[in-house]
Amino acid sequence: MIQFPKRFAVPALVGASALLLAACSSGGDTEATDSAAPTTDTEAGADLPDSLTLALVPSDDVEQITTDGEALAAALSDEIGIPVEVFVPDSYNAVVVALQTGQADIGFLGPIAMWQAHEEAGAEIVLQAVRYGSSEYVGQWFTNDPDTYCLDDVTTEADDEGINYSYCNGATGYSGPQGEDALALVPADASIAWVDATSASGYYFPATQLSGLLGIEDPITGFPNGTFAGGHPQAVQAVYDGDATIGLSYNDARGNLAEEFSDVGEQVVVFAYTENIPNDGVVLNGELSADAQQTLTDALLALAGTDEGLAALDAVYEIEGLEAANLGAFEGIVASTYANFGSE
Template sequence: MRITNKSLATVAVVGATALIAAGCSSTEDPGDEPTTGTTGGAEPTTESNGAAGGLPEELILGLVPSDEVDQLVTDGDVLAELLSAELGVSVKTFIPDSYSAVVVALQTDQADIGFLGPIAMVQAVDEAGAVPVLQSVRYGSSSYVTQYFTNDPDTFCLDEVTTEADDEGVNYSYCNGATGYDGPQGEDALALIDPSSQIAFVDESSASGYYYPATQLQAILGIDPLTDLPGAFFAGGHPQAVQAVYDGDAVVGTSFNDARSELAAELPDVGEKVVVFAYSTNIPNDGVVLSSDLSEEAQQLITDALVAIAGTEEGLAALDAVYNIEGLEPADVDALDEARQVAANFGEG
């Protein structure tokens, strides 16, 4: 059975286009302000016919919220300023509310750099001709998993719930072997999901928040997630999916591991009240894509600049603040091809 995602994809593209029309800055018209964001610190030092290395005089950096939007604006501006200083050109941030909006911005020459999840990276390559250049490293790995979590461990925990404290003393609860960073785990518990119950997915273009878990549920439950999960909804972000389960608006949610930490400062008991009970198969980490309208030399300069930033204490702090990134390494094309196969289940049909 092939998962059909035509209606959701149409909504995403229309919404993304509307966001751009509403105010995203075009690299061809640097006088317009982006939907959200500011100019990076360093002003261009070249004449209007272009910067050194074929760089445009202004670059647009697309970021998608995985935390509070206002905080991402602040953190994104710091990253933009560091990149601006490294390259010697102005860098502005564009922060819409979905991955699809960044893909459309890349497709319509209104973004130059995109920090995207793996499925959105594939979409940017296939639909916008973008070039994948880097992938994020966390916990020493360039891959991660979907975590399934619940406020009803009595139903979904097939063994004892265990609790571990992180370095800051915050407790996080798990069961069914869903600890560490390798999947799959707890697949027997996924068979206990009632298709009519409320399930909080993240975003229609999120790998860990939708594509991978929907594919997994399709195989385990023998359903089409779009038609056979009437209570499922998109929370809009990873912390929002956790919040939905914490608040009781959903009995099961999905996110990257461990998105609960994004809410720990505000909700100290979130790690115990929201219990992780299963993992998906491994997923390539999010990464960086560049517009193919940039020259090869410009692409290399931007790639080298981001790697250089990741090699400094200040740069790592900025990357960590934006997306909890601990390092950057060359994009894993083979892993992205696997993500493309998952995404193929969500085509028009």
């Protein structure tokens, strides 16, 4: 069955406007967010602030994410009994900055930024999103030149709508790594459509893969004809149009173009997968007490078990469920990936 999860790239930490962050403080000013802020004892016995700020990355239209986020915040507020405000900045970076400065309490982030928030802001990684029954996904390598990069026969599968999608080198089933032998065939002058320098599946993880397999420390200089397409569908489009021979994306971003280009799944052939990547998820401000963190974690899990909460999660990020974060994956592959290709 073809899977079309929605993904968002997560950039490295950079400075954000102090005025923007101050306007999003859960207490209305900077001092109201420090550890001395008034707290409320909930029925669960946890010390929670009088209000909380839920930070959401703008994976889509900011206005729509804000509207959907407010429904999620209202559901969470009902669950824990205190007000929850929503913070949706106009840049991804500001979410991590807000956690770092104590102006956000809960953050929904992609895997690289989750680890970054843990390392640089002291945030606690607590939950991962579930889609299609899994809390992991892969980055996919694809090409319009299967004769070169397919080491076995190309196979084709049809989705529920009758759209065909082609694969080779065992790169099907959505578990990686697969097809890595074919990566050795990629020449230094290959035209590669990366997604963005901040994308887990469209840059970080495939870059780590090339480093480990081929010893290429910097894919930008190692493949000088590579370009950043700016998004997952754009990378697919570049390969479909012939502007690049190879592209990267999450699995399976080809579905974003299938309505407009019904043959995209056949013309753009997936030939390799990265390692499995933890899904995006939830981090909590490390300044919250252990009891408060547990209360919020339990509340979010409880929300994911209700129709109202699940509808809100789905509206925001197409989340079908939440589960405890696989910290081993973050401490292993995500940490090493961030160490190799994260910001200075």
